[in-house]
Amino acid sequence: MEFFDILVSILGSAVRLSIPLLFTALAGLFSERAGIFDIGLEGKMLASAFASACVAYVTGNAWLGLLAGIAVSIAFSLVHGFASITNRGNQIVSGVALNFVAAGLTIVLGQAWFGQGGRTPQVPGEGRFAPIILPGADAMRDVPFIGPLYANVISGNNILTYIAFLMVPLSWWVLYRTRFGLRLRAVGENPGAVDTAGISVPWMRYRSVILAGFLCGFAGTYLAVAQSAAFINNMSAGKGYIALAALIFAKWRPVPVMFACLLFGFLDALANFMQGKVVPGIGEVPVQIFQALPYVLTCILLAGFIGIARPPKAGGVPYTKER
Amino acid sequence: MKKTLLSLFALAAMSASALAAEVKPALVYGTGGKFDKSFNEAAYAGAEKFKAETGTDYRDFEPTSDTQGEQAIRNFASRGFNPVVAVSFAWTSAMEKVAAEFPDTKFVIVDSVVDLPNVRSVVYKEEEGSYLVGLLAGMASKSGKFGFVGGMDIPLIRKFACGYVQGVKAAKADAQIFQNMVGTTGAAWNDPVRAGELTKNQIDQGADVIYAAAGASGLGVLQTAADNGKFSIGVDSNQNHLHPGKVLTSMVKRVDLAVYNAYKDTQGDKFTPGIQALGIKEDGVSAAIDDNNKSLITAEMQAAVEKAKADIIAGTVKVHDYMSDNSCPN
Numbered sequence: 054m055e056f057f058d059i060l061v062s063i064l065g066s067a068v069r070l071s072i073p074l075l076f077t078a079l080a081g082l083f084s085e086r087a088g089i090f091d092i093g094l095e096g097k098m099l100a101s102a103f104a105s106a107c108v109a110y111v112t113g114n115a116w117l118g119l120l121a122g123i124a125v126s127i128a129f130s131l132v133h134g135f136a137s138i139t140n141r142g143n144q145i146v147s148g149v150a151l152n153f154v155a156a157g158l159t160i161v162l163g164q165a166w167f168g169q170g171g172r173t174p175q176v177p178g179e180g181r182f183a184p185i186i187l188p189g190a191d192a193m194r195d196v197p198f199i200g201p202l203y204a205n206v207i208s209g210n211n212i213l214t215y216i217a218f219l220m221v222p223l224s225w226w227v228l229y230r231t232r233f234g235l236r237l238r239a240v241g242e243n244p245g246a247v248d249t250a251g252i253s254v255p256w257m258r259y260r261s262v263i264l265a266g267f268l269c270g271f272a273g274t275y276l277a278v279a280q281s282a283a284f285i286n287n288m289s290a291g292k293g294y295i296a297l298a299a300l301i302f303a304k305w306r307p308v309p310v311m312f313a314c315l316l317f318g319f320l321d322a323l324a325n326f327m328q329g330k331v332v333p334g335i336g337e338v339p340v341q342i343f344q345a346l347p348y349v350l351t352c353i354l355l356a357g358f359i360g361i362a363r364p365p366k367a368g369g370v371p372y373t374k375e376r
Numbered sequence: 377m378k379k380t381l382l383s384l385f386a387l388a389a390m391s392a393s394a395l396a397a398e399v400k401p402a403l404v405y406g407t408g409g410k411f412d413k414s415f416n417e418a419a420y421a422g423a424e425k426f427k428a429e430t431g432t433d434y435r436d437f438e439p440t441s442d443t444q445g446e447q448a449i450r451n452f453a454s455r456g457f458n459p460v461v462a463v464s465f466a467w468t469s470a471m472e473k474v475a476a477e478f479p480d481t482k483f484v485i486v487d488s489v490v491d492l493p494n495v496r497s498v499v500y501k502e503e504e505g506s507y508l509v510g511l512l513a514g515m516a517s518k519s520g521k522f523g524f525v526g527g528m529d530i531p532l533i534r535k536f537a538c539g540y541v542q543g544v545k546a547a548k549a550d551a552q553i554f555q556n557m558v559g560t561t562g563a564a565w566n567d568p569v570r571a572g573e574l575t576k577n578q579i580d581q582g583a584d585v586i587y588a589a590a591g592a593s594g595l596g597v598l599q600t601a602a603d604n605g606k607f608s609i610g611v612d613s614n615q616n617h618l619h620p621g622k623v624l625t626s627m628v629k630r631v632d633l634a635v636y637n638a639y640k641d642t643q644g645d646k647f648t649p650g651i652q653a654l655g656i657k658e659d660g661v662s663a664a665i666d667d668n669n670k671s672l673i674t675a676e677m678q679a680a681v682e683k684a685k686a687d688i689i690a691g692t693v694k695v696h697d698y699m700s701d702n703s704c705p706n
Contacts, residue, residue, distance in 0.1 A: 058580075059581075062577060065576075065580070066573055066576060066577060066580075069573065069576075070573060168411070169411035170409035170410045170411040170438060171409065172409070172411060172592070175599075175618070280569055280572065281568050281596055281599060282599050283568075283595070285566060285568055285592060286440075287563075287566065288566075288567075288569060290563065290567055290570075322573070322577075325573055325574050325577055326577055328556050328557065329555055329557075341560070
C-alpha cells in the first residue's frame with residue numbers, strides 16, 4: 054500500500070475519531086469560559102448517547118434520536134447548574150457525581166427496558182446518520198493527491214461531522230463577536246463587574262451550561278447512532294476527559310480547540326494503525342505510547358513548557374453577591 | 377461464646393453437606409456482560425436450556441470489573457450453590473483460591489485450566505474452529521487480504537488469530553492478513569467504536585473478510601464491515617443473524633454445552649473434574665452455516681469445510697495451537 058493511501062486512511066480515521074472530542078471540548082469551552090468547571094462532560098456524553106440510541110431505535114429516526122440526546126444532556130447540565138450556580142456547590146464534586154449517575158443510570162435503565170445487559174438493540178439503518186457523499190467525490194477520486202483527500206477525508210462523513218466543524222467558527226463568533234459572548238467571558242473572569250453592570254450572573258452561567266449540554270448532546274449522539282449503531286455500557290470510554298485535556302491544551306480558545314481535537318484524534322488513529330506494525334530500526338512500537346500522548350502533551354503544557362495555559366480567573370468559584 | 381461458635385460451624389458444615397446433594401446451579405459471566413451476543417450469551421443459553429428442561433432455576437452474576445469475579449464465586453460457594461460455573465479466563469486465580477476453600481463444592485471454569493480435585497476445566501480448541509472459518513474466508517475473499525480484530529491482547533485471542541491465519545493460508549497461500557487488538561485491558565471487550573475503527577483501517581488496506589474475536593466489541597466489527605459492504609466473521613455464538621448476508625460465518629464455540637453439561641452432570645451425580653478439551657471431534661467448535669449465510673457459502677466451500685473437519689479429526693491436518701509454545705508458524 055502506498056504511503057499516501059495510508060496517510061489518507063489515517064486522516065479519515067482521525068476526523069471520525071476527533072468529532073466526539075470536538076463537540077465535547079466546545080461544550081466545555083462555553084461552560085468553563087463562564088466560570089463553571091465541567092468534569093461532567095463524560096457523563097453528559099454517555100447519557101445523551103444512551104438517550105439517542107433508545108429513541109433512534111424505537112422511532113427509527115436519527116434526528117429524533119439527536120433531539121433526545123440533546124434534551125437529556127441539557128437536563129444533566131441543568132442539574133449541574135442547579136448544584137453549582139444556584140446552590141453554590143463544589144463544581145468538581147457535582148461534575149464527578151453526574152459522571153457516576155450517568156454510568157449507572159444508563160445501564161440500569163437499559164437493562165430494565167431492553168434486557169440486554171444495559172445495551173440497546175441495534176439501531177436500524179434509517180435510524181442512523183448515514184455518510185454523505187459530497188458532489189464530485191467520485192469524479193475527483195482519480196485526481197492525484199487532492200482527489201483521494203477530498204473523496205476519503207472530506208467527503209463520506211455523516212452530517213454531524215460537518216456540523217461539528219461548523220460549530221467551530223460559530224463558537225468563535227458567539228464568544229468574540231457578540232454581546233452575549235463578551236458577557237459570557239466576563240462572567241468567567243470577573244463576575245463582580247458583570248453584576249455591577251446590571252447583568253444577572255446566575256442567568257448568564259445557566260445559559261452557558263445549557264449551551265454545554267446542547268453541544269454534548271451532539272457528541273453522545275455521534276457515538277451511539279452515527280459512529281456505531283447501538284448504545285454500549287460506558288461507550289464514551291474516557292473521551293470526555295480527553296476532550297477536557299484538549300480544551301486545556303487549546304488554552305480555552307475555539308479554533309485551537311479544533312486543532313487539539315484533530316491532533317488527539319490523529320494520535321488515536323495512528324495508534325490504531327501502528328498496532329503490530331514494525332518500524333524499521335526500532336521494531337514494534339507499543340501502541341500505548343500513542344494512546345498516552347494526549348495526556349502527556351497536556352501535562353507538558355500545564356507544566357509550562359508550551360506557553361502558559363491560563364484558565365478563566367473565576368473558574369470554579371461560585372459567585373456570591375455581596376449584601 | 378466458644379461453644380456457640382463451634383456449634384454454628386458444625387451447623388454450617390452440616391447444611392453444606394446436605395446442600396451438596398441437590399443441584400443449586402450458579403453462573404458467573406465474564407466482564408463482557410451477559411448479553412454480548414457472543415461468549416457470555418452462549419453461557420447464558422446453556423443455563424437457560426438447563427432451566428427449561430429441568431425446571432431448576434439458577435443464579436447468575438455479571439461482574440463489571442476484574443476484581444468482582446472472586447467475590448462473586450466465593451459468594452455463590454458460601455451460600456451453598458453447587459456447581460458454580462465461571463466463564464472467562466479472567467477468573468482463573470479467583471477460582472484457584474475459592475475452589476481450594478470449598479472442597480465440597482463443584483466448580484467449572486471455562487477457557488482456562490485450574491488443577492484442583494473439585495474443578496472441571498473446559499477449554500476449547502479454538503484454533504480448529506478458527507481454521508475452518510479461515511478456510512471459508514480464504515475461499516470467499518476476492519482481494520486476498522484479510523483482517524482479524526481481537527479483543528484483549530492475551531494468548532487465548534492470539535490462538536484464535538493463529539488458527540485463522542492457518543486456515544486462510546490453507547485456501548490462499550499468498551494471503552495477507554492484518555491483525556489488530558482492541559486493547560490490553562478488560563475494557564477491550566466492550567469498545568465497539570475502536571473495534572469498528574480498526575476494521576475500517578483494515579478495509580482501507582484492502583481486507584474484504586474480517587474475523588472478530590472480541591466479545592461485545594466484535595459488534596462494531598460486524599457493523600463496520602456490513603456498512604462497507606465487506607464480509608465479517610462472528611465468534612463464540614452464532615452471529616450470522618446480526619447482519620444477514622453480510623456475516624460470512626461464525627466460529628461457534630459451544631460454551632452453552634459446557635454450562636449445560638456441568639449442571640446436568642452434577643444433577644445425575646456424574647460430575648468429573650479435570651480438563652475437557654473440546655475440538656471439532658467433540659463438536660465443541662464449528663463454523664456456523666444457517667439460513668442467513670447459506671447464499672454466501674458455495675457447495676465447493678461447504679465441501680472444503682467438511683474435508684478439513686474430517687482431516688482434523690483423522691489427524692492428517694494438524695492445526696498449530698498458539699498457546700502450546702506462544703508462537704505462530706508463518
